[in-house]
Amino acid sequence: MQKDLKSWLEISAHSDFSIYNLPYGVFSTNQHADSRVGVALGEYIIDLWKLSPLLEEIHFDRAVFLKAELNDFIALGKSIHTAVRQRITDIFTTEDTEIQNIAKKTLIKQSEVVMHLPVKIGDYTDFYSSIEHATNVGKMFRDPENALLPNWKHLPVAYHGRASSIRVSGTDFHRPKGQIKPNDSDSPVFSPSKSLDFELEIGLIIGKNSEIGESVSTEQAENYIFGLVLFNDWSARDIQKWEYVPLGPFLAKNFFSSISPWVVTMEAMEPFKSEGPEQNPPVLDYLTFSGAKNYDIQLSVEISAENGASAIVSQTNFKYMYWNMAQQIAHHTVNGCNLNIGDILASGTISGSEPTSFGSMLELTWGGKNPIKLSENSERKFIQDFDTVTMRGFSQKEGIKIGFGEVSNKVLPSK
Amino acid sequence: MQKDLKSWLEISAHSDFSIYNLPYGVFSTNQHADSRVGVALGEYIIDLWKLSPLLEEIHFDRAVFLKAELNDFIALGKSIHTAVRQRITDIFTTEDTEIQNIAKKTLIKQSEVVMHLPVKIGDYTDFYSSIEHATNVGKMFRDPENALLPNWKHLPVAYHGRASSIRVSGTDFHRPKGQIKPNDSDSPVFSPSKSLDFELEIGLIIGKNSEIGESVSTEQAENYIFGLVLFNDWSARDIQKWEYVPLGPFLAKNFFSSISPWVVTMEAMEPFKSEGPEQNPPVLDYLTFSGAKNYDIQLSVEISAENGASAIVSQTNFKYMYWNMAQQIAHHTVNGCNLNIGDILASGTISGSEPTSFGSMLELTWGGKNPIKLSENSERKFIQDFDTVTMRGFSQKEGIKIGFGEVSNKVLPSK
Numbered sequence: 107m108q109k110d111l112k113s114w115l116e117i118s119a120h121s122d123f124s125i126y127n128l129p130y131g132v133f134s135t136n137q138h139a140d141s142r143v144g145v146a147l148g149e150y151i152i153d154l155w156k157l158s159p160l161l162e163e164i165h166f167d168r169a170v171f172l173k174a175e176l177n178d179f180i181a182l183g184k185s186i187h188t189a190v191r192q193r194i195t196d197i198f199t200t201e202d203t204e205i206q207n208i209a210k211k212t213l214i215k216q217s218e219v220v221m222h223l224p225v226k227i228g229d230y231t232d233f234y235s236s237i238e239h240a241t242n243v244g245k246m247f248r249d250p251e252n253a254l255l256p257n258w259k260h261l262p263v264a265y266h267g268r269a270s271s272i273r274v275s276g277t278d279f280h281r282p283k284g285q286i287k288p289n290d291s292d293s294p295v296f297s298p299s300k301s302l303d304f305e306l307e308i309g310l311i312i313g314k315n316s317e318i319g320e321s322v323s324t325e326q327a328e329n330y331i332f333g334l335v336l337f338n339d340w341s342a343r344d345i346q347k348w349e350y351v352p353l354g355p356f357l358a359k360n361f362f363s364s365i366s367p368w369v370v371t372m373e374a375m376e377p378f379k380s381e382g383p384e385q386n387p388p389v390l391d392y393l394t395f396s397g398a399k400n401y402d403i404q405l406s407v408e409i410s411a412e413n414g415a416s417a418i419v420s421q422t423n424f425k426y427m428y429w430n431m432a433q434q435i436a437h438h439t440v441n442g443c444n445l446n447i448g449d450i451l452a453s454g455t456i457s458g459s460e461p462t463s464f465g466s467m468l469e470l471t472w473g474g475k476n477p478i479k480l481s482e483n484s485e486r487k488f489i490q491d492f493d494t495v496t497m498r499g500f501s502q503k504e505g506i507k508i509g510f511g512e513v514s515n516k517v518l519p520s521k
Numbered sequence: 522m523q524k525d526l527k528s529w530l531e532i533s534a535h536s537d538f539s540i541y542n543l544p545y546g547v548f549s550t551n552q553h554a555d556s557r558v559g560v561a562l563g564e565y566i567i568d569l570w571k572l573s574p575l576l577e578e579i580h581f582d583r584a585v586f587l588k589a590e591l592n593d594f595i596a597l598g599k600s601i602h603t604a605v606r607q608r609i610t611d612i613f614t615t616e617d618t619e620i621q622n623i624a625k626k627t628l629i630k631q632s633e634v635v636m637h638l639p640v641k642i643g644d645y646t647d648f649y650s651s652i653e654h655a656t657n658v659g660k661m662f663r664d665p666e667n668a669l670l671p672n673w674k675h676l677p678v679a680y681h682g683r684a685s686s687i688r689v690s691g692t693d694f695h696r697p698k699g700q701i702k703p704n705d706s707d708s709p710v711f712s713p714s715k716s717l718d719f720e721l722e723i724g725l726i727i728g729k730n731s732e733i734g735e736s737v738s739t740e741q742a743e744n745y746i747f748g749l750v751l752f753n754d755w756s757a758r759d760i761q762k763w764e765y766v767p768l769g770p771f772l773a774k775n776f777f778s779s780i781s782p783w784v785v786t787m788e789a790m791e792p793f794k795s796e797g798p799e800q801n802p803p804v805l806d807y808l809t810f811s812g813a814k815n816y817d818i819q820l821s822v823e824i825s826a827e828n829g830a831s832a833i834v835s836q837t838n839f840k841y842m843y844w845n846m847a848q849q850i851a852h853h854t855v856n857g858c859n860l861n862i863g864d865i866l867a868s869g870t871i872s873g874s875e876p877t878s879f880g881s882m883l884e885l886t887w888g889g890k891n892p893i894k895l896s897e898n899s900e901r902k903f904i905q906d907f908d909t910v911t912m913r914g915f916s917q918k919e920g921i922k923i924g925f926g927e928v929s930n931k932v933l934p935s936k
Contacts, residue, residue, distance in 0.1 A: 265768035266681035282856035353680035354769025441697035
């Protein structure tokens with residue numbers, strides 16, 4: 107990483123979108139309703155189509171910047187991404203006032219745009235890679251004495267999720283209805299979920315296709331990641347509890363999921379690599395890896411009620427994950443399953459070891475037994491109608507901040 | 522249904538593709554490599570782009586026939602589908618020799634084309650709707666005394682599958698590798714699957730988008746189905762057994778799935794509606810329905826070995842399914858999960874009550890305990906390398922036959 111970069115554009119030291127970040131997103135404006143590709147910088151978005159005359163030394167079809175999703179840009183490959191990133195860095199740190207003046211004309215205030223889903227998502231996979239989360243859920247849903255199932259430390263457990271219902275931050279949604287079995291009954295009832303929950307996750311966006319029949323090694327895996335987003339895997343715990351045996355969660359999850367609009371690239375994340383926890387027992391060969399493969403990302407969840415009460419209910423870190431992303435990709439493809447650009451692999455709920463670092467209400471309130479106070483008069487066991495849940499994340503080190511922005515959604519009553 | 526239709530084109534009485542069928546598919550030829558849309562009739566394919574001048578009284582953009590998938594045609598809606606179907610029927614039963622001569626020029630022998638995946642699949646969901654299959658699996662994987670879990674008769678259990686690895690009939694694939702836990706060990710080993718299996722299923726192709734937050738009723742559900750295909754949900758039983766708790770099957774399934782190339786429309790299937798089994802206990806209101814919602818489709822599975830040995834190992838019927846497709850769609854959307862055109866909902870393994878009517882090797886050989894003979898010298902517990910598995914299906918009634926063709930794939934050794 108280049109150090110001591112200084113942009114001629116004024117950027118707050120607190121901004122998520124420093125010159126070191128340069129995340130990609132898709133936006134439109136009231137004046138220009140067609141969605142197109144931009145990069146966040148401070149309070150602004152760089153309109154890449156407008157900037158593209160300054161990128162002409164890099165050879166690619168700049169029409170990728172007029173697409174309503176990043177997939178075609180991603181498909182250009184790492185060498186183009188690296189060149190574009192370097193050139194944007196050069197332009198926004200140059201002392202050449204002529205270039206500055208051209209670049210200034212490509213800037214739009216983030217407050218004036220609508221952000222869209224950044225990628226067309228083919229398949230979505232959800233992992234279950236936090237040992238603290240898996241242990242907490244195992245204790246509550248199954249057997250407190252054997253919370254972690256026998257396979258958990260041998261493979262990164264995962265299941266397929268629903269791609270069609272993933273939406274961008276800012277989208278409201280209705281509380282899901284479904285079958286719930288009361289504890290005192292043998293039969294289910296039909297009801298709006300009474301235990302709607304968030305799950306704090308990081309989603310990785312696949313940056314390179316793999317072929318069917320091909321296995322991606324842990325060493326190669328990071329070349330298959332374009333970048334990261336915040337991911338809220340909204341869950342209805344009462345629906346989940348009744349439906350999930352034997353084939354896993356279905357309607358408890360697929361009503362809605364949400365992601366942050368800005369994709370933070372792996373190049374930006376490079377300085378924040380971190381050692382993960384020791385894996386014991388040792389993993390099979392195809393899951394071994396060398397070097398630091400976790401990432402230090404500070405994460406928080408805030409609940410804001412309609413009455414104005416609001417509280418940060420969880421603070422945790424992505425570096426705690428037992429299974430890292432390289433292992434997740436190696437496992438996902440070891441049987442020959444193919445990955446496509448735009449696929450999302452989410453981490454699973456990110457919980458730390460402290461009760462205040464758990465990544466879901468299920469864990470934070472221990473199944474509703476210990477409500478959380480939002481204010482003197484407001485408490486929550488799970489998420490109520492008109493609550494807004496906001497997840498934020500950033501990495502920070504030696505004065506450099508790389509932020510994810512936020513994924514924030516309001517829950518509306520059942521239809 | 523019109524009866525006593527007679528085409529001027531010679532069609533064998535044994536053909537799957539009678540004048541009553543008219544299934545849609547996507548094909549290309551050596552001379553014309555661009556994939557495009559056709560309809561099967563007897564031994565021929567009707568090239569719909571070439572036929573489209575005869576369809577000009579129906580108002581739609583005939584460029585949908587030049588697409589490499591049916592999605593845009595499907596999006597035109599049921600009234601266009603009905604009109605196109607009626608017009609094709611009229612053209613191929615007309616006594617007007619001038620029209621016959623024009624229509625003859627649109628025909629290509631099926632033996633001369635390459636068939637492709639008929640739709641771009643957004644999401645793929647796999648149900649578990651045969652009570653016989655769920656009972657058999659429950660007996661073997663879990664508890665023989667409580668084979669059916671408590672939720673099974675209350676909701677059509679399902680999980681999300683992998684869309685990226687669904688391929689059309691004729692595609693070979695490599696035996697998957699993965700983690701397998703030997704019975705006499707606490708730790709898994711890495712190995713090619715030793716118990717590769719098929720699952721005989723029917724897949725429905727979604728024909729209409731539903732909105733996020735919208736629930737589709739059982740009454741409306743059939744309007745959301747464009748048509749049906751044969752579906753082979755290839756499975757690695759040893760990988761499945763170790764990985765599937767608590768979140769369901771993942772690598773045991775997502776290495777490869779396959780479908781037949783011709784989509785048989787619900788209009789063609791209309792005469793084959795059939796009563797399903799009684800559902801007891803009664804289902805919740807949103808799962809109730811009126812009228813016959815099952816379909817009478819005769820199904821078979823053949824295994825052909827490299828040495829020439831071959832046997833039909835299963836014969837069953839789609840009408841046995843406990844949960845019908847209308848219930849599956851109502852359940853899938855009751856929480857607001859949205860469906861998109863091209864999504865596939867597969868039935869789950871279709872097993873009957875007789876041991877010869879089970880839809881997987883797991884059941885047919887009872888976990889490998891009772892091998893099946895393919896010939897005097899060849900037997901199978903599961904599927905071996907270079908075996909070809911072929912599934913076929915058809916409906917027949919009062920001299921009318923509607924066939925699905927086949928889904929047939931050969932297994933290659935692990936890479």
